[in-house]
Amino acid sequence: MNYKEQILKIIEDIFLEIPFIILTGCYQNYNIGNGYIPDIVIKYAYKNEEKRIVLEVKSQGEPRFIRDAINQILRYKEAFPNAYYMIAAPFISNTSANLCLNAGIGFLDLVGNVYINDDPLFIKKNVERNPLAEKRELRKLYSPKSERILRVLLDKGKKSWLTEELAEETNVSIGLVAKVKNVLLNEEWLESEYGGFSLIKPFDLLDEWSNNYHIEKSKKLNFYTMSSVREIENRLGDFLNKRNIPYAFTGQSAAARYAPMVRYKTTKLYIDSIEIVNALEVDLEIKQVESGANLHFLIPYDEGVLYGRQQFDGLFVVSQIQTYLDLIHDKARGEEAAVEILEQGIKKKW
Template sequence: MKVPSEQQAMYKVAERLAELVDVDPAEFHLEARHGAAHADSVLHVGPYTFVVEWKGSGTTAAVSAAIERVLDISRDFGGAVVPLVAVPFMGEVGRERCAAAEVAWLDLSGNARIFAPGLRILAEGKPNRYKRRGRPSTAFAPKSSRIARWLLMHPDEPLTQREIARATGTDEGYTSRVVGKLEDDGLIIRNSNGAIRPRDPDLLLDAWREDYDFSKHHLIRGHIASRSGDTLLRQLVKGLKQASVQYAATGLAAAWLLDRFTGFRIVTLYLAEEPSPDLFAALSFREDAPGANVWFVIPNDEGVFQGAAIQDGIRCVHPVQAYLDLKAHPERAGEAAQRLRDEHLRWRTDD
């Protein structure tokens, strides 16, 4: 379905709000506002007044900009309005950011979260009605994401496109196109010399997390008998070193190596090459066995090894990569990811 124009969208938002608040559609009044000092619209729906900021995309960057603007404008109204962000479809990260900022949201796909005095509306589970056909343009495709990773590894260092290209093994033309996309999405800023850095590293990481799909790597699950996750990890690393196979720990094993946050059962290792039957035999690895406790991952791009470092004698991916990969892991992966972010991915932000 085609995304509506801003004017069409605002009428759809008003109608949906009337339905959610349970008032007659005739009882809403839409005030169009224009200019940098105004929200897109002020909607009077029954006894409630909503200050609405519409974005034609639910990307992390777009939603974050809308939150900042609608909160700023709402302050001029005092406490008598409900700040609300409206988009075609609100993704997971956008929902999290709205909740953290205490901003209501609504999407034209049928989902909403509106908590305000005398009002508590939660509608979830509706699919995205505005998916674009074909492969969407993104700065976080496997090879493209090398640029975001490098920027997050050096968040306070303004970098030229040539420096980024050399560091990530991409040509300058390719780097320029990816940087352009990041700039269009409001995720990076340039200094007077044209060097770039993240506008807000947290925003860049959230945008990447929303787009990231661990299942796009080639995953081989299996089982190796062992007493504990730590013992299994060291057993595997010893075997891989003997076979001269390049590896890096990620997921729960990486979280353990980086922070010792929690024990783990599943050991996840990136391998630079497809493992051979002889390697499986040497490791006593049984593929697709019940109770799999080993995930070998053949990455869809070698960039996952960027920033890998030795932790307690074991090569481990950079905290940025470990954080992204934990999204697809079971056990206490959610808690481990948050701990990594709190302890290893805290950045100073300023414009």
């Protein structure tokens, strides 16, 4: 059964459940006039009246493709106004659904989302998540090197980029930048313009990324120290700075620099390698523990984690974007600190 046949089967099942109408025909590639041939035309009878629903079928349901389908439907309406119009796609997200509703157009997808408002029909079903594939296209954004691109776009605010320039800044291939750019354009989070492209919906992107980001990707080593957080942070910074070893504090340690009202009792930092942690264990007289840790070392899963790090009083901390990602799902008051950084820091760049 091909994709259009799946859509037709869904339509037939919907109409068979409605006792007061009769489905009289489903047609593929039906000429509605003026040379317009939409993907599917449905005819049904209500009392003595014949009604029609015209569907434009898309193979992808991202906002960019849905907007194209809406524009096509508006052209159909000029030639054939006496019909109800819908869009079908594998999955209709909330963003795509709102585009349809604002245009007065119905929709349906393969996972159960349906909206039909064609008097006397009113059918509305909503599936919050896509059980077929959790936004397969968006998953392309979450490889380590793809995430480097997201960090830079979010960190640099309204800057306009060229593909080659962004590839150089992130130390990834031009081809990968092009792929990520295409995904972001399809979601309408990125705008392509003369002379470059720029991020236009940073908080939609940040929200989507944070829901798919897992700090556990970085290996964590847990230690205990008798020193206070400020004392151990200063001793760590002194050791690492003298040896030019890349590092950055994160979690509440970073949040306290961006939002000084944050209070905390544990220290967390990204550091280059386990060998360096071993050297620190000896030099700073800290002890590795299985429970009760108050000092956490993270071995970064990718160098991009340290992109945009900032220095406060001689100590490096991760960027505001990375701090937000590391804290937003932290149950120990992390979400509160993350929101503070978002409101007081990140949003000011936009």
